[in-house]
Amino acid sequence: MTSAPDLRPPSRPIKAAARFAKWQGRLAELAILCGIVLIFSVINPSNFPTVSNFNTILNNAAIPAILGVGASFVVLTGRIDLSIEGVMGAAGMTFVLLSANSRETMDLGWLALPIALALGAGLGALTGTIHVVAKVPSFIVSLGMWYIGLGVAAMLFGYEMIPFLSNEAAVAWPTQTPLGVPNSFLVALLVVAAGWAIERYTRLGRFAYAIGNNEGVARLTGIAVGRYVVALFALAGVCSALAGVMGSLALGAGAANVGIGMLFLTLAAIVIGGTPLSGGKGGVLRTLVGVLILSTLYNGLILSGVDPSIQSGVSGLVLVAAVIVAGWPHRNRLKVFK
Amino acid sequence: MQTKLKLTTKRGLFGTAAALAATGFFALSGMASAEAVSQQTYDKSDLILVTTVINATNPYMASWIEGSKALGEKLGLPVEIVQSNGSSQTELAGIQALAAKGKKIVLVTNPLAASDVPAIANTVKQNGGYMVVWWNMPPNYEPKDVGDNFVAFGTYNGVTAGECGAKGLIEAMGGKGGIIALPGVLDSTVSQERYAGLLNVMKNYPDVKLLDTQPANWDQAIALKTTQQLIAKYGDQIDGVWTADDGMLLGAYEAVKKADMIGDVKFSGEGAYPPVIDLMVNQPDGDVVAASSFHRGYKAAATGLLIAYKAAIGEINISAMSADQRHGQYGIDCVTPENAANFQANGGIDPAWLDKLIADPFMDLVGGAVEAPKS
Numbered sequence: 001m002t003s004a005p006d007l008r009p010p011s012r013p014i015k016a017a018a019r020f021a022k023w024q025g026r027l028a029e030l031a032i033l034c035g036i037v038l039i040f041s042v043i044n045p046s047n048f049p050t051v052s053n054f055n056t057i058l059n060n061a062a063i064p065a066i067l068g069v070g071a072s073f074v075v076l077t078g079r080i081d082l083s084i085e086g087v088m089g090a091a092g093m094t095f096v097l098l099s100a101n102s103r104e105t106m107d108l109g110w111l112a113l114p115i116a117l118a119l120g121a122g123l124g125a126l127t128g129t130i131h132v133v134a135k136v137p138s139f140i141v142s143l144g145m146w147y148i149g150l151g152v153a154a155m156l157f158g159y160e161m162i163p164f165l166s167n168e169a170a171v172a173w174p175t176q177t178p179l180g181v182p183n184s185f186l187v188a189l190l191v192v193a194a195g196w197a198i199e200r201y202t203r204l205g206r207f208a209y210a211i212g213n214n215e216g217v218a219r220l221t222g223i224a225v226g227r228y229v230v231a232l233f234a235l236a237g238v239c240s241a242l243a244g245v246m247g248s249l250a251l252g253a254g255a256a257n258v259g260i261g262m263l264f265l266t267l268a269a270i271v272i273g274g275t276p277l278s279g280g281k282g283g284v285l286r287t288l289v290g291v292l293i294l295s296t297l298y299n300g301l302i303l304s305g306v307d308p309s310i311q312s313g314v315s316g317l318v319l320v321a322a323v324i325v326a327g328w329p330h331r332n333r334l335k336v337f338k
Numbered sequence: 339m340q341t342k343l344k345l346t347t348k349r350g351l352f353g354t355a356a357a358l359a360a361t362g363f364f365a366l367s368g369m370a371s372a373e374a375v376s377q378q379t380y381d382k383s384d385l386i387l388v389t390t391v392i393n394a395t396n397p398y399m400a401s402w403i404e405g406s407k408a409l410g411e412k413l414g415l416p417v418e419i420v421q422s423n424g425s426s427q428t429e430l431a432g433i434q435a436l437a438a439k440g441k442k443i444v445l446v447t448n449p450l451a452a453s454d455v456p457a458i459a460n461t462v463k464q465n466g467g468y469m470v471v472w473w474n475m476p477p478n479y480e481p482k483d484v485g486d487n488f489v490a491f492g493t494y495n496g497v498t499a500g501e502c503g504a505k506g507l508i509e510a511m512g513g514k515g516g517i518i519a520l521p522g523v524l525d526s527t528v529s530q531e532r533y534a535g536l537l538n539v540m541k542n543y544p545d546v547k548l549l550d551t552q553p554a555n556w557d558q559a560i561a562l563k564t565t566q567q568l569i570a571k572y573g574d575q576i577d578g579v580w581t582a583d584d585g586m587l588l589g590a591y592e593a594v595k596k597a598d599m600i601g602d603v604k605f606s607g608e609g610a611y612p613p614v615i616d617l618m619v620n621q622p623d624g625d626v627v628a629a630s631s632f633h634r635g636y637k638a639a640a641t642g643l644l645i646a647y648k649a650a651i652g653e654i655n656i657s658a659m660s661a662d663q664r665h666g667q668y669g670i671d672c673v674t675p676e677n678a679a680n681f682q683a684n685g686g687i688d689p690a691w692l693d694k695l696i697a698d699p700f701m702d703l704v705g706g707a708v709e710a711p712k713s
Contacts, residue, residue, distance in 0.1 A: 044571075053570040060563060102613075150423075154393065161397060161612050162558075162588070175596040251558055252592045256393075258559055302567040308553050309524055 028325075029274055029289045036293060040300035048303050055182050059175055061295035062184035063243045063250075067266040068273075068287035069195035070124075070239025073232045075270050076199075076208040078215070078279030079131070079138035081236045084243075084266055086149020087123050088259030091116040092244030093156040096254030100166040117241045123149060124237020128230035138233075146263075153256035163254040171252040184246055191239065195284035198235075208232055212279025268315070269294050272322040294318075377486040378466065379652035382415070385467075386441040387647065389639055390420040390429055392450050396585070397611050402448060402635030408692055409640040413647060426454045434461050443467030444650050446642035448635075452476045452527075463487045468649045470642035473528065481664045486656045489649045491665045492642060495708045496528045499631040500535020500582070502672035503606035506629020507578045510604040514545035515577030518568050520590060522556040522582045529553070531708070532582045532608060549575060554586045561589030569597045578604045584611035584630055595623065604628045610673045610681060618678035625675060632671040636687055637695075637702065641668065644699045654699070662706045669704045 041049040067084055074081040097105045098112035108115070127145045131138045157163075165171050174184035199205035207228045210218045219225050240259075247258040267277075273290025275282025297318060301311045389406035391399040403419055410417035418436050422429030429450055437443055443465050449455055452474040462469045463485065470490045471481075481488040507517070519536060522529035533551075540546055549572050554561035561581065569576065579594065581587040587607030594603050600623040607614055610632035617627045648654040673681050688694075695701055 047571050050570070056566050056570040060566065160400065164613060172596065247559065250592070251562060251589065253558070253588065255558055257557065260555070260557055260559055299567050299570065302552065302564070303571045
């Protein structure tokens, strides 16, 4: 290519058009979700579109939705948090061992929850601090933190037998549906709502967009970028920890790999929802739609009797297709891609 | 280079005789004997016991470590544990690091992948140590082709294990109804064998229908999630859940319990994990766990480590070992609610088992190489 690099700032489209495009983008994902629901309902009219199956989907969506809130904020700044599964394991094991369990380690009652969340916040803040202070890419720090988290979880697990939670009411709670939908999904909705409020109404949220849009400008305007990035990683850590606790409740037991497979699901949901990994736009509501798309897809493929070896391939295809569709209008502007 | 002539001591003779009396049919060949052994042998103080595990969080692996340590204590040698954490490279690097310490390695390994075995064998060969491998080995790769350093390969017959679970399950279901099956991973030989066992048993029960088969990655969390989807699809058509491993059984159990179907569905697994045995004995949700087969990591690790150790000190003459001893299968017990209490009483391990094993390391050997399941 011999053409000179285009250094002009991207032309600013008029406001109304921008608003329309924004809604169009948001509607596109919802349309995909409705499309998937429709297709699977036609394929499995007797067992897909039922209340109990939708509750199964919502229950499965709860954990990635909670993870997605924290991870979306990190991605909004143009960074990435790969430590999700490790933090889930560490916090989940902490929660189980501090609750009444079959190993009879300790029973702190409800206090186990804030301690597990604090551990998540600590691990997240540590990731953020190392990333900011040592100027190491978040990609690699959080990758390391993934394994540190798994290591903590494995250490807590030790060489003994599986610790089962003794409080049967607590274990049964996430899947119960007193309000029509599973409690686990209600927790996820609360977290998403809190995330949306942070994103919309607080400095932390607004600055996340600013940092992701143009970090240099954000710095010049006096935003303490480092401090906010650390806070956002800590927030992501809290979300991962909560997901770990929810995962342990679902299992009724402690397991170091309680978060297995969640990283792909969460990051894919963020991208499919329409938050680009480059940051600066998107948000937690989009991620929720992304999570619902993937959870519905997973459920529908099993219900439709798709061969297990094909299922994971389909999930990958959907991710790649979503990225292509999302990036299509911008492909000419990308002079450099890597 | 130190090659020693190993002469039979009174104790050795007694051990041999006791072992022969106990098992009846094992040839003298593999045992300590008056003849000189063909392989290079070492003094006990030159040896280091090494055991490798894929991770330490799986109950099978935890039991494996326990068995290695128990034997180490009996032999008066410390045991080094190499944790591969799911990485073949980490596993190999750990073994190589221990090999570089200067002592001769006595290794029992449950390799992460079959393809790891040649590299591990090379490391042990260069070190001059001895190893026994369980579970995974490349096809057409045999200990005797590698040489003395690869003393033996042992495995359990997965088909028998799958049959044990399937038989108990289907009988508990009254010989009819719908089953969902949760194998481990699709390309795992162990999983395929156990699944072949399920299909074998189902041939005798025409009224049993296999509703669906979904691999659950040997994982409790994934089994939970998968079972929830299958419950959404089949609902009360499900009368039984066959799983290739007790970890997955526990995940499926939790899913069925959460769907309020626990009294109507039976389960079978593999591995006889203590929590599963507990479900059989105490039956908190009724008599629903029908069967699990039993081969504890404890026994595999202790047996393998002991065979390698005896080869290293010259109590086993490698050139005189039978084909089955070099590549064979070891016995599996079928645990059902009837005999579960018995198993629970001693943690599944007869307290005298380790002493009996030391007298005869091939005590639990039941046959030759396992044939691959035909699909």
